[in-house]
Amino acid sequence: MEHFDILHRCFRCGYCKLPSNYSDLNCPSYLNFRFETYSPGGRMWLLRAWLEGEIKTSPRFAEILYSCATCGNCVEHCVFPKFKDDILKALIEGRERLVETGAVPPAVRDYFKSIHLYGNPYKLPEADRAKWTDGLDLESYSEQEYLLYVGCVGSYGERGQKSARAVAALLKTMKISFGILGSEERCDGNELKSMGEKGLFELIAEENIRKYKKLGVKKIVTLSPHSYHAFKNEYPLLGADFEVVHYSQLAARTIRKIGFKRSEVPVTVTFHDPCYLGRHNKEYEAARKILGALPGVQLKEMDRSGKDALCCGGGGGNVFTDILGAGPHSPARVRAREAAGTGAQILAVACPGCSRMLDDAVKAESLQDNLQVMDLAELVATRLAPE
Amino acid sequence: MNETYSELAGIVGERYVSNEPEEKFIYSRDQGTMEPCDPDFVVMPDSTEEVRQIVLLANRKGIPIVPMGGGLVLSGLSRPLKGGVVLDMKRMNRILQVNETSRYAIVEAGASQGMLQAYLKKHHPSLKHSVPDAPPIATVGGNVLIHGSGHLSHAAGFHSEMLNGMEAVLPTGEVVRLGSCATSPYWFSRAPLPDLAGLFLGWTGTTGVVTKLAIRLYPNRPFNDVGVFVVEDPEIVPDILHRVTGVGLAEDISAWMTPKPDWAEGFIHINVNYSADSKDELGWKKNLIRAPLRKYMDEKTGGFMMLPLPMKKPFLEAPASQLTRFADVRKGGGFEYVGAIMPIELFPEAHQMGLDIAERCGTTYSTGARIIGMGHCMMFFFAYPFNRADPSDVKRAGTALEQTNRGALDMGGIPWKAEAPAQKQILQRMDENTRELMSRVRRMLDPKGIMNPGNWEVD
Numbered sequence: 001m002e003h004f005d006i007l008h009r010c011f012r013c014g015y016c017k018l019p020s021n022y023s024d025l026n027c028p029s030y031l032n033f034r035f036e037t038y039s040p041g042g043r044m045w046l047l048r049a050w051l052e053g054e055i056k057t058s059p060r061f062a063e064i065l066y067s068c069a070t071c072g073n074c075v076e077h078c079v080f081p082k083f084k085d086d087i088l089k090a091l092i093e094g095r096e097r098l099v100e101t102g103a104v105p106p107a108v109r110d111y112f113k114s115i116h117l118y119g120n121p122y123k124l125p126e127a128d129r130a131k132w133t134d135g136l137d138l139e140s141y142s143e144q145e146y147l148l149y150v151g152c153v154g155s156y157g158e159r160g161q162k163s164a165r166a167v168a169a170l171l172k173t174m175k176i177s178f179g180i181l182g183s184e185e186r187c188d189g190n191e192l193k194s195m196g197e198k199g200l201f202e203l204i205a206e207e208n209i210r211k212y213k214k215l216g217v218k219k220i221v222t223l224s225p226h227s228y229h230a231f232k233n234e235y236p237l238l239g240a241d242f243e244v245v246h247y248s249q250l251a252a253r254t255i256r257k258i259g260f261k262r263s264e265v266p267v268t269v270t271f272h273d274p275c276y277l278g279r280h281n282k283e284y285e286a287a288r289k290i291l292g293a294l295p296g297v298q299l300k301e302m303d304r305s306g307k308d309a310l311c312c313g314g315g316g317g318n319v320f321t322d323i324l325g326a327g328p329h330s331p332a333r334v335r336a337r338e339a340a341g342t343g344a345q346i347l348a349v350a351c352p353g354c355s356r357m358l359d360d361a362v363k364a365e366s367l368q369d370n371l372q373v374m375d376l377a378e379l380v381a382t383r384l385a386p387e
Numbered sequence: 388m389n390e391t392y393s394e395l396a397g398i399v400g401e402r403y404v405s406n407e408p409e410e411k412f413i414y415s416r417d418q419g420t421m422e423p424c425d426p427d428f429v430v431m432p433d434s435t436e437e438v439r440q441i442v443l444l445a446n447r448k449g450i451p452i453v454p455m456g457g458g459l460v461l462s463g464l465s466r467p468l469k470g471g472v473v474l475d476m477k478r479m480n481r482i483l484q485v486n487e488t489s490r491y492a493i494v495e496a497g498a499s500q501g502m503l504q505a506y507l508k509k510h511h512p513s514l515k516h517s518v519p520d521a522p523p524i525a526t527v528g529g530n531v532l533i534h535g536s537g538h539l540s541h542a543a544g545f546h547s548e549m550l551n552g553m554e555a556v557l558p559t560g561e562v563v564r565l566g567s568c569a570t571s572p573y574w575f576s577r578a579p580l581p582d583l584a585g586l587f588l589g590w591t592g593t594t595g596v597v598t599k600l601a602i603r604l605y606p607n608r609p610f611n612d613v614g615v616f617v618v619e620d621p622e623i624v625p626d627i628l629h630r631v632t633g634v635g636l637a638e639d640i641s642a643w644m645t646p647k648p649d650w651a652e653g654f655i656h657i658n659v660n661y662s663a664d665s666k667d668e669l670g671w672k673k674n675l676i677r678a679p680l681r682k683y684m685d686e687k688t689g690g691f692m693m694l695p696l697p698m699k700k701p702f703l704e705a706p707a708s709q710l711t712r713f714a715d716v717r718k719g720g721g722f723e724y725v726g727a728i729m730p731i732e733l734f735p736e737a738h739q740m741g742l743d744i745a746e747r748c749g750t751t752y753s754t755g756a757r758i759i760g761m762g763h764c765m766m767f768f769f770a771y772p773f774n775r776a777d778p779s780d781v782k783r784a785g786t787a788l789e790q791t792n793r794g795a796l797d798m799g800g801i802p803w804k805a806e807a808p809a810q811k812q813i814l815q816r817m818d819e820n821t822r823e824l825m826s827r828v829r830r831m832l833d834p835k836g837i838m839n840p841g842n843w844e845v846d
Contacts, residue, residue: 008776009720011418013711014457014524021508022501022523033402034431034478036458037409049412060407079708080715303509327402 001097003090007048009083012041016074016087019308026304027074028311028331029067032324037064040074040087047094057103065095066105066323069331070194071311072279095196104196107321112197115204119187121320122156130182132161138168141179143216146171146250148178149231150223152187153319153352159359160223160352166377167223167247173384174254178221186211190230190276195317202238205230209240219243221250225276225351226315232281246277248350248376252286255293259385264296269379270344271299272335272358273309274351287350290376294383300342310335312357319353332361340371347373391448395430395472398440403431403478414455414465414473418714419723420773420785421463421806426453426473433478435554435562435598442596443560445472445837452558453839454592456497456529459521461723462806464533464591468841474596476526482506483599489575490514490604491551496528496597500706503527507604515539515607517546518705528600533804534589534728536757536766538660538705539605541632541640544760547588551576551601555587558595558833566601574601586828591804592839594832608662610669613702616657616680618689621735624655627689628731630679632762636672637661643755644738647716655738656692658702713753719774723784725791725809726768729800731758737767740794744769748787766803767795807842814845 017027017039025031030039037046043064049055068091078084098104104112114121120129132155141147148171154164171178189204212220220242222228231244269291277283284306291299304310313324313331324330336358339347347362349355352375359373374382395404405411406428415423427450432438445452451471458465458475467473476497484493485507494503500516501523507514517539519530530537535546543549552566552574565583568574577584586594616631618624624642631640639660646652659676663669683689694702701709714722729737738754745752753770769791773784792802792809796816802809814822822845829836829843 005776008774009715009718011711011714011720011722013459013522013714015522015708015711017524018501021505022499023505023509024502034475035405035410035413035429036475037413042413045413046409055408055412058408060409064409079711081712083715 001051001093003086003093004048004051006083006086006090007044009080010041010044011080012045013079014039014041015077015079016040018077019073019304020077021308023303026077026308026310028069028071028313028324031331031334032313032327032329033067038067040068043068043091044087047090051097057098057101059105062098062103062105063323065091065098066108066195066316066321068316069275069311069313069318069324070316071275073311076279076307092194092196096198099196105321105323107323108195108317111191111195111317111320112200115187115192115200120152120156122152124156127183129155129185132164133168133180133182136165136168139179141181141215141217144179145177146219146221147212147217148180148221148223149185149188149227150180151227151352153356154223155185157352157356159356163352163355163375163377164223166375166381170247170251170377170380171221173258174251176221176250188227188230190226190234191317191320193230193234194315205235205238209235209238212240212242217242219245221245221247223247223352225274225281226353229276229280246283246286246350248277248286248290249283251376251380252289255290258380260295260383261385262295264383266296266298267346268298268300268342268344269346269348270302270339270342271305271348272302272312272339272354273306274349274354275309275311275315277350278309279307287348287376290380291348294380296383297379300344302338302342304338310338312354312361314353314357319357326360326364330361332357333365336361336365336367336371340365340367345370345372346379347371348376348379349373350376391444391450392428394444395428395441398444399430399432399437403433405429414475416466417458417461417463418721419461419463419806420721420781420788421466424466424468425470426467427470428472429475430472431475431478435556438474438556438596438598439560439562441472441474442556442558446559446835449835449837451837451840452596454596456526457499457521457524459525460529460533460804462804464804464842468807471837476528479598485511485514485604486573487511487514489573491574491601492516492604493574493599493601494527495599496526498527499524500527500530507607513607514604516602516604517543517549519546520706520710522711523706527602528597531600531602532588532597533591536759538639541758541760542638543603543605544763546602549603550584550588551603553584553587553597553601554599556596556598558835558838568601586832591842593829593843594838608664610664610666611660611662611703612669612673613694613699614659614673614676615692615694615702616659616689617654617692618657618683619654620688621655621738623683623688624657624734625732627657627680627683628734628758628762628765631657631659631676632758634676634679635761636675640758641755644741645753646751660703713770714772717772717774717780719772719776719780721773721775721781721784722770723788724768724770725788725795726766726803727795727800728759728764728766728803729795729798731762731765733798733800734765734767736798737795737800740791740798741769744787744790744794747790748783750783750787767800810843811845814843
């Protein structure tokens with residue numbers, strides 16, 4: 001294992017469990033489970049012990065490895081320079097080893113099977129991928145400036161489809177030249193990569209790269225920060241050279257040119273930074289620029305925002321595997337309570353995975369009468385001037 | 388064993404009890420050199436009542452209980468030397484009350500230093516507590532109970548001296564309140580009642596489980612500065628410390644000696660941290676602190692370093708994250724130190740011992756001291772990072788630690804938060820009647836010997 005030699009170097013000092021101001025637990029799995037084993041340091045020590053045969057493969061060990069949401073809080077807050085950059089890489093490599101043994105948790109195995117058999121985690125036909133576009137009159141990709149990529153969650157998920165439709169509408173409003181692949185779109189594989197299924201990820205990625213190149217794709221705009229991350233950081237290692245933007249970045253460039261209603265009912269909004277846009281790719285400003293341009297919107301930040309944002313718990317495949325669970329200490333429910341605590345009426349998000357996780361959490365917390373989860377694109381749509 | 392598991396699960400919920408190999412592995416060890424000892428169970432209570440029920444169960448069944456805070460003591464004190472239950476207290480992390488007028492906070496025993504620090508900053512910005520240089524996930528309770536020290540220790544002594552009172556579960560299951568809170572709704576001090584808090588301070592969890600504490604808070608002044616006085620001759624350090632502590636204006640005074648970075652080699656650096664409510668006040672304090680050291684500046688045997696702001700920043704940080712980073716100097720993730728409590732006149736001797744042991748053990752010296760109270764004593768530390776993946780390096784560090792413990796005792800100091808073997812060294816040199824009193828107190832409080840057995844025991 002390439003990262004074996006760094007595992008023992010984790011001192012388990014615990015900075016990785018916290019945000020910058022130390023105010024609360026900020027590692028989603030540690031927050032939820034509370035045993036030291038579920039902290040980044042505990043996981044590293046266990047991984048080394050497992051590789052050295054000191055502990056055996058077990059369902060508990062597999063759960064511990066897969067309870068990490070790959071949110072990157074540990075990388076952000078570890079105080080050991082250079083070493084910190086390898087924390088998540090080592091974990092993912094550990095997962096790859098576990099995949100080789102066939103001992104992954106059942107939910108992870110099911111996820112892999114679904115992608116292998118159906119090409120998506122929803123076990124739905126590829127032909128249904130374009131259903132989210134019904135009634136939208138979107139162009140198929142044919143050398144427009146951008147390929148709009150919505151991914152599995154945007155294509156199939158009930159909540160994700162709403163976000164995808166809102167993003168497509170926003171791109172139209174901004175007069176962006178874009179096309180979609182519809183039923184020809186395929187999974188981006190980001191979750192496979194983070195879950196240690198490197199082989200299947202590479203197969204999918206290479207196929208996507210071939211297809212996009214053949215179609216003449218130069219620029220990709222994504223609905224999901226997870227897709228954005230895969231295309232921007234993982235695909236180039238396999239030969240891709242596309243220019244990749246998240247839709248919020250594209251919108252932030254032109255938001256001031258959009259015609260909004262002159263007067264609008266004031267509303268307080270808090271923004272949840274998605275991990276794969278924020279900590280993984282250091283994009284914290286685009287969403288705030290958009291919110292700042294919307295009439296009547298007052299932004300109220302949560303205590304933990306930007307690089308300190310508490311993950312919704314959906315990363316690393318957890319949005320599908322649900323290994324973190326949905327109890328009162330699940331990160332999504334803690335986050336929903338934190339958002340409600342700001343007094344905001346709207347919890348704005350920029351990730352279809354976060355939308356789903358936080359939507360469910362708001363309902364579980366019975367907060368839906370006071371707090372509405374909205375994708376940024378959906379929020380922008382409520383402020384547009386009539387044509 | 389299954390029956391005990393079920394009973395524990397019945398108390399805290401199945402989610403918060405484990406006897407799985409993964410938890411047994413992690414909770415059997417810490418970052419230091421002590422050998423692992425497996426627990427039978429790891430349990431995470433959420434309330435005093437849950438702690439009480441666990442203690443009653445353990446008492447009935449004769450199962451050892453080992454309370455654990457942040458797990459950062461480094462000297463293996465929360466390893467279950469005789470198996471049993473490790474009681475991870477970190478679910479009990481609530482900040483229960485801050486009394487702004489009388490300057491104290493009541494917290495549950497598992498509340499972290501960082502959480503209290505952030506809470507005060509947000510809700511009571513005029514107040515702060517004494518932050519140790521342990522990482523911020525370390526618990527307030529754990530540090531108080533081991534006689535820790537921190538960034539206000541020059542001004543106010545050991546953290547155990549900043550304790551106003553506590554709630555504890557006795558080894559026989561009774562819940563007691565000690566300090567003013569035993570009699571009054573206020574947790575304002577340990578006086579004027581007979582001071583029973585000492586039954587739990589420095590005992591490393593061998594006398595009961597502390598569940599709540601009240602600690603003193605102090606003014607958080609907006610203007611902060613640090614001066615670093617540098618000398619080469621260790622013999623003059625006690626007088627320097629005596630002079631600067633005599634001014635009585637610093638919040639924290641600490642010395643550090645290390646060959647890295649290169650410019651630091653061969654010198655003794657004494658950091659003097661102070662704060663003020665205005666820039667003018669900060670200037671006055673600076674002058675007052677410097678005045679008694681004029682003699683050494685005139686003799687050119689000592690002087691204050693010119694410190695550009697970027698260099699000052701890490702010295703003003705609480706906790707000092709650079710100290711945590713030191714743990715990885717050998718790229719090995721292992722770190723332990725002997726922190727010996729001793730009078731400040733022993734500084735030269737301790738400094739020389741640090742150099743000698745480092746040379747003998749083939750490692751670089753890294754020593755320092757935090758001054759406690761107005762120079763009443765100091766915690767002199769001898770730090771040994773090591774490579775956890777290299778058994779010979781672990782052994783080397785273990786040897787250095789053992790020699791250091793013995794050396795500290797020989798010169799009249801006492802190892803702080805001592806490892807179980809070092810506790811035995813201390814007990815062997817302890818006044819016989821005191822040792823017997825300790826045993827008698829333990830037998831009286833803990834007739835079944837369930838509390839952290841193997842610690843503070845004379846074979």
